[in-house]
Amino acid sequence: NAGVTQTPKFRVLKTGQSMTLLCAQDMNHEYMYWYRQDPGMGLRLIHYSVGEGTTAKGEVPDGYNVSRLKKQNFLLGLESAAPSQTSVYFCASSKDMRYGYFGPGTRLTVT
């Protein structure tokens, strides 16, 4: 039982490049979330999903897209990376939105 895993753990992008972050959970959770963590700003919700095939916007969705084609996976895409997207990205999943199990994080640097 791996819990919540994230791929990759680290990535450096140049401005304008695209990439996809993968979050996977093996707990059969309905809810999945993507957060970004920045110094002094805490965790801010980017997008979330309440079930397979559904997605919704969080607090800071601009510049990101998501997909939940399979219940166990939640993908976060950056179509054209910008330096402002340099951050640590955390994925979380939960059974009933009550609280989340978090992944180990992905550290992304955009130069």
Next chain:
Amino acid sequence: AQRVTQPEKLLSVFKGAPVELKCNYSYSGSPELFWYVQYSRQRLQLLLRHISRESIKGFTADLNKGETSFHLKKPFAQEEDSAMYYCALSGDTDKLIFGTGTRLQVFP
């Protein structure tokens, strides 16, 4: 709208001193509140939730609906308590909203 406020970015205490990490929330319904902890370069972990009314690692938190607060307390801080602490709220929506966090430093 859901909002969580943690007014202190940094709280520094000496080992053995009492600790109180403040959390205030804004929500018109009946919230569920949580405290998460993040040790250096580790993932966030759930510390406690208000509906459990439990004590974890010596920490407790009481929901005060009148003051819309959910402060985290520990009577005697330990060095291993040094970490980032986040207060979070889950309302009637599907979102789990976090505060900006408080870094607790416990000096020997």
